[in-house]
Amino acid sequence: MEKLLVTGATGNLGRLTLQLLLERLPAEQLAGLSRNPDRAADLTERGVDIRQGDYFDYASLVRAFDGVDKLLLVSAVAFTDRNTQHYNAITAAKQAGVKHVIYTAIQRDEDLGINQVGVTESDVFTEQTLRASGLTYTILRNPIYLDYLEQYLAADVYEKGLRVPPGEGTMAPALLRDLAAGNVAVLTQAGHENKTYTLNGSQAASYRDIAATLSEIHGQPVPYLPVPVEEFLESYLQKDVPGPVAEFLTAWVAGVGLGSFSKHTDDLERLIGYRPTGYREFLEKNYPAVGPGTTNESARSA
Template sequence: MAAGKILVTGAGGILGGKTLDLLLEKLPASQLAAVSRDPANKLKRFADKGVSTHKVDYFDFDSLLAAFQGIEKIMFIGAHAFTDRIRQHYNVITAARQAGVKHVVYTSVQRQEGAGIALWDVTESDTFTEQALKASGMDYTIMMQPPFLETFFIYIGANALEEGINIPFGKGKVAPVTRDDLAASNVTVLTEEGHANKTYKLSGNEAFSLAEVAEILGQAKGLKVASNNISEEEYLSWDAFKGQHEQLPNFRLAWVRAMNHGNFEETTGELERLIGRKPTEFRDYVSSNYPPVAKGF
């Protein structure tokens, strides 16, 4: 069990918040810290439980350095895409090293080395961050994540039961996981020994291709779901993207390309070993969580 203080960045977000919730089940609040750009609103429930909270911006080096004082381990949730992730991540790592942090656990995105597929504004900054951590002198653990089950509807649409699956197909497969399972794996690494200087590929146990989604979804819901292999140009102009962030169509297409090229198809079993149970699979998740109630990230 960890003896020093653990800090969770991005604790006002979904994955960071779930990680901190699970940490509170294992450790006293006095051993935990959390940071956010808006702690008064996003971290109040943790502060009320006795967790020390700090206002931090990844762009503000001094705020990071102050928050990291007395911290042994950091759960480093990566910055959002399209926000100069390299600069922000450099600040986090440098501040952690200067503050005397011993171990940083970083959420990276799973990739196949040498596959020639890069996720827009993600792969380059993840690679930079991993290299910077390995050169920092601190212990590190890289938690390589596949797509989230909770947001998988962004690729297939929120109305696929009526409209069908309309997406470019490829031969590659994907094994998405829930943020609940990822949070549980984070807690294992943060609170148990033996995970320093390791990289984990966290996948579900069952991989499937995008061409198989309609059949799996239909079986889970007891319905016949249509499946249409559309072109990338059609996918970019898909009505489901109307009213969304202007960069979302190309960003989502980059992830679909990565799935179709097998970037996420490796099923390592490492997530199951870390959490001590089988991770939630796509079929089981969509049976009770599709269509989605919330349609954000």
């Protein structure tokens, strides 16, 4: 019986992956990694073996990966030393005898050469390290998360229009739950060895397309208003967002228009066996039309 371990067990993607795995496999087959196992008490109560480990603590990783056959390496957060953390995890996995490592990268388009601040360079390093390690690997390049699409649209989009840096690039964002289901497929099925997948939701759209969709949902025009990158950055700074964070968020929003996330495939649908949720379905649920006596805020939170 294979032992499967998911890192980031207390994070959104890692926790969802373990929850979905519990629907298909016995708990004794599953393990999770967390810096603070107490935060995964709900998974422990369901029988998942939550092991303490930190990407910066190599010895803790070797101990945590003992007896593991397949490892889902959920990438570290941006603005940390991701190279060291991922190198430690891959090297520890090899030392511990792990056979197959699945890595969650961020989607990119090598032909365009756009560097998404905080992740692209370390993703390239990690993928190269994994391929050179001799381990069986699978690389899952994740898209924009539908769950966090509001960070790209802004809460006041109905009042002020969709104000974003210019560009006609498209994205096909996906729900974390659908991406977690993709993780489960690779962890539990054969045939994904030494492959790289670009994962997407079921519908691609530019910011212009999204503004048109919001207009239909809202019942009133939601204009698409391209603004200079500097102006968009300033809008974050005026909200007291720290400078480095504002620059990071601006680069990601601008990256969509430039085409960083324009590579669309059906890889996710083929992995999970059903149509992933598309952006229009998500917007219809989270940005419903505003009727008489209904405020935008109450409609959005319905």
